[in-house]
Amino acid sequence: MSIGIFDSGIGGLTVFREINREFPDADIYYLGDTARVPYGNKSRETVIRYSIEAANYLKTFGIDALIIACNTASSYALEKLREIMDIPVIGVVEPGVETALKYTTNGRVGVIGTVATIKSNSYKKLLEKSGVQVFQKPCPLFVPLVEEGIVDGQIAELIIKEYLDELVDRGIDTLILGCTHYPLLKDSIKKLYPHLKIVDSSQAITDFLHRENLQLSGKGIRKIFITDESESFERFKNMLIGEIPLEKIEISQLCTL
Known part of the structure; x- marks a missing residue:
């Protein structure tokens, strides 16, 4: 079985890493739309169009x-x-x-993500159906922090506290990292x-795939495509998943709509 994965950039590599570990025999095709990153500050209509284009490209591999x-x-x-x-x-x-x-255990959950994710209330709507109190916070500086490799140390900690102290003060006991950059x-x-x-959404997805009992066997093919050169993407790819080569595709190969 083959799986297609797409993201606007490097964040989805955390999902790739977990699936790569848990399902070594599956064929995995990843598309990082590095020419149009980030999606988090774009309109709903634009994000939907980009997503359809990415999905259509990955579908050509028979995922x-x-x-x-x-x-x-x-x-x-x-x-x-x-x-x-289909x-x-x-x-x-x-x-x-x-x-x-x-x-x-106390029914107070924090959600952090991009401005668009928080604005959509996608997590909030689902959580509140179960009677959970939800406290949300957009954290727009987290993505550039990760992209620049500043994931620990004083600068990272100061920005984390600036965003999260408010949520912790509200008594949350659980925090959803609502962006695939954030696990870093x-x-x-x-x-x-x-x-x-x-x-961590990347780990949550592998748990979900296990429960779905999908037959994730194949030849162990690994392909990673990007739509523009990106030093940060290559750096984090090497750090997270090793020496799988990158293949650059032209943005015109996606822009079919």
């Missing part, structure tokens, strides 16, 4: 399932992609919510707030 490894795209484009694709389409929001509901800051967050149960 059996599609993972939207981007919280913004999951929030805006999931239902549209499920309408037009394969299972999995976003990061539903698995993250399921995990948070298992973790929380997880150790620093845990150091500052050791009592928090942290939901």
Whole structure:
């Protein structure tokens, strides 16, 4: 079985890493839309269009399932992609919510993400259906921190505290990392707030795939495509998943709509 994964940039590599570990025999095709990153500050209509283009490209490889490894795209484009694709389409929001509901003991959950993800209320709507109190916070500086490799140390910790002290003061016991870049800051967050149960969407997706009992066997093919040169992408790819070569594609190969 082959899996397609797309994200606007490097964040989805955390999802790739977990699936690579858990399903070594599956064929995995990853698309990082580095020419148009980030999606988090774009309109709903634009995010949906980019998501359809990414999905259509990955479908040319005969994928059996599609993972939207981007919280913004999951929030805006999931239902549209499920309408037009004839394969299972999995976003990061539903698995993250399921995990948070298992973790929380006091029913107070924090959600952090891009401006677009928080504005969409995608996590909030699902969590509140279960009677959970939700406290949200956009953290727009986290993505550039990760892109620049500043994931620990004084600068990272100061910015983390600037965003998260307010949520912790509200009494949350569980924090959803609502952006696939954010797991790279997880150790620093845990150091500052050791009592928090942290939901990493990349791990939540692999748990979800296990429960779905998909037949994830294949030849172990690994392909990673990007739409523009990116030093930070290559650096984090090497750090997270090793020496799988990058293949650059022209943006015109995606822009079919």
